[in-house]
Amino acid sequence: MTFLALDVGNTRLKWAMYESPQLGARVLAHGAQFLENIETLAEGDWAALPVPHRMLGCVVAGDAVKRRVEEQMELWDTTPQWVVSGNAEAGLTNGYDHPARLGSDRWIAMIGALQHLRASGRHKPCVVVMVGTAVTVEAIDASGRFLGGIILPGHGIMLRALESGTAGLHVPTGEVRDFPTNTSDALTSGGTFAIAGAVQRMVENLKRHTGEEPVVFMTGGAGWKMAPSMSVHCELVESLIFDGLLEIASRRFG
Ligand SMILES: Nc1ncnc2c1ncn2[C@@H]1O[C@H](COP(=O)(O)OP(=O)(O)O)[C@@H](O)[C@H]1O
Numbered sequence: 066m067t068f069l070a071l072d073v074g075n076t077r078l079k080w081a082m083y084e085s086p087q088l089g090a091r092v093l094a095h096g097a098q099f100l101e102n103i104e105t106l107a108e109g110d111w112a113a114l115p116v117p118h119r120m121l122g123c124v125v126a127g128d129a130v131k132r133r134v135e136e137q138m139e140l141w142d143t144t145p146q147w148v149v150s151g152n153a154e155a156g157l158t159n160g161y162d163h164p165a166r167l168g169s170d171r172w173i174a175m176i177g178a179l180q181h182l183r184a185s186g187r188h189k190p191c192v193v194v195m196v197g198t199a200v201t202v203e204a205i206d207a208s209g210r211f212l213g214g215i216i217l218p219g220h221g222i223m224l225r226a227l228e229s230g231t232a233g234l235h236v237p238t239g240e241v242r243d244f245p246t247n248t249s250d251a252l253t254s255g256g257t258f259a260i261a262g263a264v265q266r267m268v269e270n271l272k273r274h275t276g277e278e279p280v281v282f283m284t285g286g287a288g289w290k291m292a293p294s295m296s297v298h299c300e301l302v303e304s305l306i307f308d309g310l311l312e313i314a315s316r317r318f319g
């Protein structure tokens with residue numbers, strides 16, 4: 066039973082086709098497209114794929130984008146199914162004031178993180194960092210309760226905000242330096258340390274709250290760029306959202 070997993074963020078659509086809707090299933094093909102190129106999928110990347118028997122995805126890029134993705138899926142007669150954040154799923158409970166308003170990508174990434182914790186036999190609090198268009202940093206206690214999380218601008222948005230709000234900050238990308246001595250390095254390091262510092266703060270918050278050192282998972286398109294600059298130990302798991310989707314799919318379709 067082939068299974069298509071979709072993760073539609075504010076910058077890119079990521080997809081992966083699996084042999085079955087189960088954890089550890091073999092990946093048959095995967096890819097990513099910028100949102101402006103969604104219309105190429107049916108006649109491009111997806112044209113030669115086997116028909117997916119089931120599909121599960123998340124979309125945080127709005128209804129118009131969701132409709133454009135569903136149009137491409139008309140290539141098959143597979144019913145699109147989109148995850149909505151709920152009160153509880155796959156061992157995770159939702160502490161958000163309005164559970165359904167939590168971004169479904171955040172909900173699914175946390176389910177993926179819990180799956181990784183369980184698979185390695187760890188019963189600990191954890192922090193889930195997602196570095197995409199925006200950056201999110203979530204706190205989960207050892208019982209699997211999502212306590213809350215923060216949202217901050219991603220690197221690109223931070224730089225564009227600075228560029229558009231000032232006269233003197235139109236410079237090329239720089240390097241991350243402890244003590245930047247030019248504008249490019251000052252901006253690049255500023256954005257990087259803002260994210261790394263926010264993660265460190267959330268780790269401290271969760272450690273204080275639970276009395277235990279949390280495990281930190283990091284994912285998202287720009288996760289690999291942040292990894293060398295983190296001040297707390299992080300496990301980089303590129304597939305966190307797909308692992309969460311597989312976990313949910315195995316419970317729904319398994
Ligand atoms: N090969 C890449 N293509 C696109 N974005 C990339 C790439 N590598 C890193 N990035 C960075 O990752 C961010 C997008 O990550 P992604 O996880 O796709 O975001 P989203 O889920 O919000 O669509 C971009 O802001 C960009 O800075």
Ligand SMILES: CC(C)(COP(=O)(O)O)[C@@H](O)C(=O)NCCC(=O)O
Binds near residue numbers: 199
């Ligand atoms: C925080 C987000 C913008 C992250 O989006 P992304 O960077 O993955 O494109 C998205 O999860 C979202 O729109 N959330 C809804 C609001 C909330 O989670 O509180």
Ligand SMILES: [K+]
Binds near residue numbers: 197
């Ligand atoms: K995302």
